[in-house]
Amino acid sequence: MxxxxxxxxxxxxxxxxxxxxxxxxxxxxxxxxxxxxxxxxxxxxxxxxxxxxxxxxxxxxxxxxLNLSKSKKKKKYILVKKGKGKTEDREDSEGLKYKLLFSNHVPESNLRTYLITIEDNIYRKPVSGDTYEMAYVLQGKLDYILDGEIITLNEGDTIFYDGLLPLGWNTKYDTNATLLKMYLIKI
The missing domain is CATH 1.10.260.40 (lambda repressor-like DNA-binding domains)
Structure with a gap:
């Protein structure tokens, strides 16, 4: 909506x-x-x-x-690569630049936000939870293993997905990765 x-x-x-x-x-x-x-x-x-x-x-x-339709195509995740997104013109915000990365309706949830640093050469076995999750890569590079699919994330990339999908990661790139991670815990 x-x-x-x-x-x-x-x-x-x-x-x-x-x-x-x-x-x-x-x-x-x-x-x-x-x-x-x-x-x-x-x-x-x-x-x-x-x-x-x-x-x-x-x-x-x-x-x-007026186009009041919603996209019927449901994806497993939303991936926004660095520099992408849609710039929004806001006349009431002079001097500010808004770039929409994604929008998604999240029913009743509780937000928890973390900075997560993952050392290089760490593999985490995929796990799932009753959350919606968003991760923004602040630094480094890593592979997200989401529902069996390997998605390479670089600095500046954003991903959003349903935490019921099993997620693991692999930092095989000889660099630490730092994520801004938001968990919307379903209540």
């Missing part, structure tokens, strides 16, 4: 710019505050149906024009 709402904000912003309207003009036409429209366009809030309809009416957007 979150991806649909983020996509909705992007689409509203795209249509507004395509029609060469400022936030102020849309606010005046819709009766919705400039601040609220900006928050919707920049993924900081979810509009009520009433507010959404007012904005759509002011921009002359037909509901059929």
């Amino acid at each position: 979150d991806d649909i709402l983020i996509n909705l904000g992007k689409q509203i912003k795209t249509v507004r710019k395509k029609r060469k309207l400022s936030l102020r003009e849309v606010a005046k036409l819709s009766g919705v505050s400039i601040g609220l429209i900006s928050k919707i366009e920049n993924y900081r809030t979810t509009p009520s149906l009433t507010v959404l309809l007012k904005i759509m009416s002011s921009l002359e957007i037909n509901l059929l024009e």
